[in-house]
Amino acid sequence: STFVAGLEKLKKGEIEPYGVPLAGELPIDFKDIRIVGSYDVDRAKIGKKLSEVVSQYWCDVNSLSDDPAVSTGVHLGSVKNLPIEAEGLEDSMTLKEAIERLVDEWSKLDPDVIVNTCTTEAFRPFGNKEELLKAIEDNDKERLTATQVYAYAAALYAKKRGGAAFVNVIPTYIANDPAFVELAKENNLVVFGDDGASGATPFTADVLSHLAQRNRYVKDVAQFNIGGNMDFLALTDEGKNKSKEFTKSSIVKDILGYDAPHYIKPTGYLEPLGDKKFIAIHIEYTSFNGATNELMISGRINDSPALGGLLVDLVRLGKIALNRKEYGTVYPVNA
Template sequence: MVRVVILGQGYVGSIFALGVERIKTGELGYYGIPLQNELPIKVEDIEIVGSYDVDKNKIGKSLYEVVKNYWDDKIPEALKNIIVRKGIHLRSLRNLPIEAEGLEDEMSLKEAVEKLVEEWKKLDVDVIVNVCTTEAFVPFGNKEELIKAIENDERERLTATQVYAYAAALYAKERGGAAFVNAIPTLIANDPAFVELAKESNLVIFGDDGATGATPLTADILAHLAQRNRYVRDIAQFNIGGNTDFLALTDKERNKSKEFTKSSVVKDLLGYEAPHYIKPTGFLEPLGDKKFIAMHIEYVSFNGAVDELVITGRINDSPALAGLLVDLVRLGKMAVERKEFGTVYEVNAFYMKNPGPREKGNIPRIIAHEKMRMWAGLKPKWL
């Protein structure tokens, strides 16, 4: 059994909850879950025990009600039992057409953190999954700064994710172990402040930014070119979608958070900084959750020949990430059982766009996958 709490009950969190319950009722198979049912902890062992959001229209509703916004078909009854609780926003819905409401509107951040810890203790949570909206943020770098910011109620300095991760550390310390999966770009597994805190607090952190969409594919294609010693002249990558995340990214500051994690892959895999333009590009509502991607790569082959590749696609954003979460919550519990506190590069390198810790970079996902399997105690497929 893995007891899971979801932070941010949007598209990803809802498809995750829906998919897990549909698998339990037998109407859905394991497609899109990298490790299928190979782990000792089964998909059917996942229990969603809590959910947090800051949208006034979601707080107090059941997951069943919330999932209706994202799914037209039948919804498992089990989701009626979980009620969305009030979380922390800290400007994270700024610029979005959503009325936000957070614990911090009624109390200090420190008190909000304590309230969360209390609730999680009651729910006996194993893994906390953070899928709230992309934030504009500044990493802390050292633990003391972070603690001070919480103590002094520095609301301008902190983001929701940073406060949640801090609460997770406190909770893990009291409980003797827990995991925090950060699937958004805010640096947590890449911020030494949080990694250090996690080690001391019996917290496992996985992060940062779930590796879905065009970026991991780009990673494997760049590795493909690098291994043939083709010189990449330039890379352009566009993304446009119609879900709330794309709407949020029309905000320049948030967009930068995303651009950063997306671009790091280029130098890590090619070994040089090929000129590139890799950014979430725009919001176009009718595309919905199924984004349109377009990528152009130009490279030099033998004898100076210049080749070109163009990749376009329609990709469902939220299911891709939700499928990864099904693994991550199970791996999170396993890491806690093994007491591998801090962050686990072997897991991050496959599942995260910007795998922590900070000093490690990207490797081709195809190789990362094999190493992750070995970490998880599974036989590699091709090594």
């Protein structure tokens, strides 16, 4: 809803593009982005106009330039223990049938870019395409997650259409799973992902890059995140929290070239914090002549707007990559 509300205001010139990293640097304008479809698994939202759903969170957005009805998606247990009544296509049909339904609907909507923002899931990568195809054929609802089903459906849609892009901003491995990357290349699908890190993690990455450039030796890193929105509630599930930890922790070795001891993952749920999460970062490093220094940073960051601004760019980059036929995953975007 934050992405939709912010995009509408951008298109109407009501706000400045703060928080959109590549605001004026891409050949595709904000006004060129059209929302042709929307999916949810919350029974209270399905069937309603997108504007009606968005206005529940953003009272200053009463109408949308593009206002599709919210269609039924796939959940596969991803919203278990959350305070919503879930409804998914897989409740009344096989996974194969659900995928066929999605591909048929998308073929009518004709999107260039499909964005996955569903709740963080507990997942296992596939590693090879054969295992993925078998899980779908066997209707293995325990093995597959909603994101994996959406990504597979996106590949079939891209093949049928002649190209599409799939943007995955949750931690489930798609761009980092060889099975899905191979599938994407074979079916003319561009894949971006995984996990739209937009709060403390990119800030920590920037600090680590700064220290690496100056040849400081990082001794340890601690990063804490506590929030009160639906995603942080989902992350109280150990399996889902572990998924988030995978994508966050990988930045240390990627940037430094060595795996400094670190603790980087969502730390807890506190409802009064709402969407404005609390973050704390501690980094200890060695400088010239053995001097040991410490950085301690704390702050409050609005979670959804940070991701919403990033999505404005990712959608446009997805279309650019699609036009260039850069099928598979695009590392410079993912990084």
